Amino acid sequence: MSPNTCWLCKIFRAEENGTSSKLSLEEVLQWSQSFENLVTSKYGPMIYKTYLKTEHSDENIEFWLACEAYKKITSQRKRISMARKLFTSYIQPQAPNEINIDSPARKAILRNIQEPTQSCFDEAQRIIYRHMERDSYPRFLESQFYQKLKHSLQTNGN
Secondary structure: OOHHHHHHHHHHHHHHHOOOOOOOHHHHHHHOOOHHHHHHOOOHHHHHHHHHHHOOOOHHHHHHHHHHHHHOOOOHHHHHHHHHHHHHHHHOOOOOOOOOOOHHHHHHHHHHOOOOOOOOOHHHHHHHHHHHHHHHHHHHHHOHHHHHHHHHHHHOOO
């Protein structure tokens, strides 16, 4: 495995040694049932992000996860700070991790960023979720990456 997946090797080694890591075949198989199962599971987002790196689109899951964290912020001061970080990292044109959203969604965020609410990134997050669900998720399920993971857990008797 590549250095990008060495954490995956650690999970397997932990499994083999009976330590606390609990990546199970059951969890991995549930990912194929729905995209929601993948992104809400314990290891799914981390493994999916590793796969997306191979497609050069890991900014999508990073943005989606950042939005999930953003929605939990209760302090207005922290919300403003995080909103600015999300905007400069993912939304503004030529951002280092610019996501693919339409112009109306981008403009709405630009309007709302002055007084960011808990939901100001919701539409962009929905767009990115749909992109991942329709595009990269089906490829992930068919990928050697996912198939090898499944096979490894099946042969380890999990």
